[in-house]
Amino acid sequence: MKIQADRDVCIGAGNCVLAAEDVFDQDDEALVEVLEDHPGPDQESEVRNAVAQCPSGALSLVDD
Amino acid sequence: MTTTIPRHMQRDRFAPVPETQAARDEDDFPTIRTALGTTARLVTRYADVREVLGDAERFSNTGLPRLPTPDDGPDTADPRAGNLLATDPPEHTRLRRLLTGEFTVKRIRRLEPRITEIVDDHLDAMAAAGPPADLVSAFALPVPSLVICELLGVPYADRDEFQGRATRQIDLSLSLEERGRVAAESRAYMGELVDRAWSDPGDDMLGMLVREHGDDLERSELIGIASLLLIAGHETTANMLGLGTLALLRAPDQLAVVRDEPGAVAPAIEELLRYLSVVHSGVPRLARHDTTVGGRPVAAGELLVLSLPAANRDPAATEHPDDLDVTRAIAPHVAFGHGVHHCLGAPLARAEMAVAFPALLRRFPGLALGIPFDEVEFRSATVVHGLRALPVTW
Numbered sequence: 001m002k003i004q005a006d007r008d009v010c011i012g013a014g015n016c017v018l019a020a021e022d023v024f025d026q027d028d029e030a031l032v033e034v035l036e037d038h039p040g041p042d043q044e045s046e047v048r049n050a051v052a053q054c055p056s057g058a059l060s061l062v063d064d
Numbered sequence: 065m066t067t068t069i070p071r072h073m074q075r076d077r078f079a080p081v082p083e084t085q086a087a088r089d090e091d092d093f094p095t096i097r098t099a100l101g102t103t104a105r106l107v108t109r110y111a112d113v114r115e116v117l118g119d120a121e122r123f124s125n126t127g128l129p130r131l132p133t134p135d136d137g138p139d140t141a142d143p144r145a146g147n148l149l150a151t152d153p154p155e156h157t158r159l160r161r162l163l164t165g166e167f168t169v170k171r172i173r174r175l176e177p178r179i180t181e182i183v184d185d186h187l188d189a190m191a192a193a194g195p196p197a198d199l200v201s202a203f204a205l206p207v208p209s210l211v212i213c214e215l216l217g218v219p220y221a222d223r224d225e226f227q228g229r230a231t232r233q234i235d236l237s238l239s240l241e242e243r244g245r246v247a248a249e250s251r252a253y254m255g256e257l258v259d260r261a262w263s264d265p266g267d268d269m270l271g272m273l274v275r276e277h278g279d280d281l282e283r284s285e286l287i288g289i290a291s292l293l294l295i296a297g298h299e300t301t302a303n304m305l306g307l308g309t310l311a312l313l314r315a316p317d318q319l320a321v322v323r324d325e326p327g328a329v330a331p332a333i334e335e336l337l338r339y340l341s342v343v344h345s346g347v348p349r350l351a352r353h354d355t356t357v358g359g360r361p362v363a364a365g366e367l368l369v370l371s372l373p374a375a376n377r378d379p380a381a382t383e384h385p386d387d388l389d390v391t392r393a394i395a396p397h398v399a400f401g402h403g404v405h406h407c408l409g410a411p412l413a414r415a416e417m418a419v420a421f422p423a424l425l426r427r428f429p430g431l432a433l434g435i436p437f438d439e440v441e442f443r444s445a446t447v448v449h450g451l452r453a454l455p456v457t458w
Contacts, residue, residue, distance in 0.1 A: 011157075012164035013406045018330070018414070030164035052396060055406035057118065 001039065002062050003047065005032045010058040019050035032058060069236065071096040072106055072371050073344045075444040078311060079386065080373040084108060087371075088378055093360060096369060099236055100106055100129045104348055104367035108374035110398070112358040116349055117402035121349070123349035123368065124152050125405065130232070131244040138294035141207075143251060146281075146288020149347045153404060155447060159255045159289065161186045162277050163408060166269055172411040175215070179419045182210050187427045196434045199454040203424065204305035205298070208416055212297030215412075216290060217268030226253065232296050234446050244263035254287045261286075269293070293409070301413045303342045303450030305420055309438065310454055311340065311388055312425070313433050318390045323425035341373035342449045346401055372398050373449075428458035433456035 003023070012030025016023075023043055025033045040048045051059045071094075074081040084106070087094050093105035107113055110324040116123050121245050129148070133143055143152040148159050165171070193202075209227070232238060257270065260277070263272035270290055273281065281289075295410045312319040322332045349368045356362065375398050377385040382395040398405035407413070425431065433440070434455035441452040 011404050011406060012168070013400075013409045014167070014169045014407075015401075018411070022320075026168040026170065028165050028168075030168045037274060048123060048233040049394065055118075055402045056404060 001044065001047075001053075003034050003037045003039065004060045004062055005034050006058045007031045009056050011056040012020050013055050015053040015055065016050040016059060019053055020046040023047055024050060038064070068097075069445045070369075072369050073099070073444050073449075075373075075442060075448075075449055077376065077442060078307065078340055080371060082306075084374050085377065086372060091360070093357075093362070093368070097111065098129070098367070098369060099234065100131070100240065102129045102150065104369045105362065106369050107357065108168065108371045108378075109276065109358060110375040110378035110396075111373035112360075113370045113372065113398055114402050115357055116370060117145070117398065117405070120152055120156075120404050122355055124352055125150055125156070125305050126152050126349055128348060128367070131176070131238055131247050134241070134245050134248050136316050138345060141282060143247065144288065145348070146285030147292050148289070148368050148408070149292065149405060156404060159285070159403075162273065163293075166272070166277060167408055167411055168375055169411050171303050172415045173431075175211070175412070176415055176419060178214070179207075179211055179416055182207055182422070183420050183423045191427065193390055195457040196455055197457075199309060200306045200451055200458045201453065203420075204309070204454070205302040207305070207420055208301035208413075208428055209298040209415060210411070212294060215269055216293055216297070217261060217270040218290075218294055222253075226250065226294065227298075229253070230299065231446065236445050242262070243290045249431060251287055252290060254291045255283070257282060258286045258290060274338065281378055293401065296407075297409055297412070299446075299448045299450075300342060300407075300409075301416050303448050304340060304413070304417060306335065306451045306454050307340045307449070308417070308421065309424065309431075309456075310433070310451065311336065312421075313431065313456075314437065316387065319425060321390055322421050323429070328390065329418050330414075333393050333414060333421070334394050334397065335388065335390045335392060336417075337399040338376045338382070338395050340449070341376045341397070342397050343372055343399065343401075344444070344449060345371055347405070364407075370398075430458045432457055 008031045017026055023036045023039050025035055027033055051061055087106055088106040095103055096106045100102050186207055190202050191198050209223050210220055229246050233243050261270040261274050265274040302305045321328045351362045351364055351366045353364045379385050400410045434457045443450050443452045
């Protein structure tokens with residue numbers, strides 16, 4: 001599982017950071033930064049939550 | 065004039081009225097009348113609301129009906145300049161990006177000590193005055209008001225004036241002309257604050273916008289931005305705190321969870337956001353072309369009103385949606401909207417609630433409703449659902 005983040009689409013709502021703080025962060029303009037683009041199995045549920053809660057559709061999961 | 069409350073603003077206590085809930089199962093989008101007297105189609109399913117809010121290309125925030133502007137108003141600039149909710153990308157993207165840095169999760173965390181101080185000061189004052197108290201005027205309204213005033217750089221001493229104007233602008237018992245006049249007064253007030261910040265920018269958000277973006281922003285845009293942040297910054301959280309406390313008082317086991325288990329607070333707040341959905345609908349959307357939503361036809365030029373509480377109680381998205389359960393696995397919700405206009409201040413609102421609910425419940429472990437539940441006065445005929453007052457004792 002790999003995370004793809006489109007910073008041109010991101011609106012900086014921060015929902016992903018609240019859902020999975022070890023995996024996502026925001027830069028000074030609030031745009032998403034992926035800290036861990038291959039999250040482990042223990043992080044999978046919170047990452048799926050983060051993707052589902054992204055309001056802009058900037059986040060997606062792809063198979064490796 | 066008649067003061068029938070538009071259907072999407074009618075509530076049965078916490079819930080949307082049954083006919084709005086039932087609209088999720090209808091074959092077509094019901095036609096309703098809006099607060100501005102125009103007609104619109106009511107969208108109530110969770111998936112449909114996300115579809116509309118998530119597609120700014122098909123559904124626009126511009127060209128919507130609006131309050132009349134008085135001819136003799138002090139400010140002839142476009143009253144919608146700078147109002148993020150009245151713009152579409154790419155204009156919206158430009159404005160929003162000026163602000164997002166102020167609302168990152170990290171920046172908001174830095175405000176937590178000050179939020180805690182403000183919460184504690186108000187709890188101290190309540191304790192000193194002794195029971196009973198009106199929780200709305202003693203706590204739920206002043207805490208977020210003071211937070212947003214400090215953050216923006218608006219004098220807290222002016223709160224009675226700007227809160228009164230905010231309420232009158234959306235008071236359905238007033239004529240549209242009167243409400244338009246009040247809106248112009250609000251802009252004139254914010255115009256004075258903006259001019260002051262322009263000549264002497266402070267450390268607050270107005271000062272930051274002038275210092276860092278003064279060359280890219282029109283005066284009218286700054287007025288629009290500041291006006292939106294001021295209103296959105298306190299009406300929403302204030303009503304979440306009032307209604308949320310009432311909902312928890314009705315469910316003592318759940319109240320105990322929020323009071324005693326720090327790890328349970330964040331998911332509990334998401335559940336309260338979903339269950340209460342204080343924003344009835346946000347800004348309607350205008351269909352740019354003939355299209356379909358969830359398979360149902362929508363014609364070009366039709367106005368869509370999105371019922372956030374109906375969407376958040378859609379059994380297709382949440383099990384037992386009409387039950388408050390702060391211990392449930394986080395249920396998805398659109399209480400902050402969805403798409404590019406998703407609430408900018410969501411991290412601030414969440415932080416204020418995460419401090420305020422447990423602090424209130426720990427300070428007054430014996431907190432109880434001061435009047436019978438049937439006598440609590442709900443107030444739904446405004447943009448944000450809430451309580452007129454919440455008499456409590458302890």
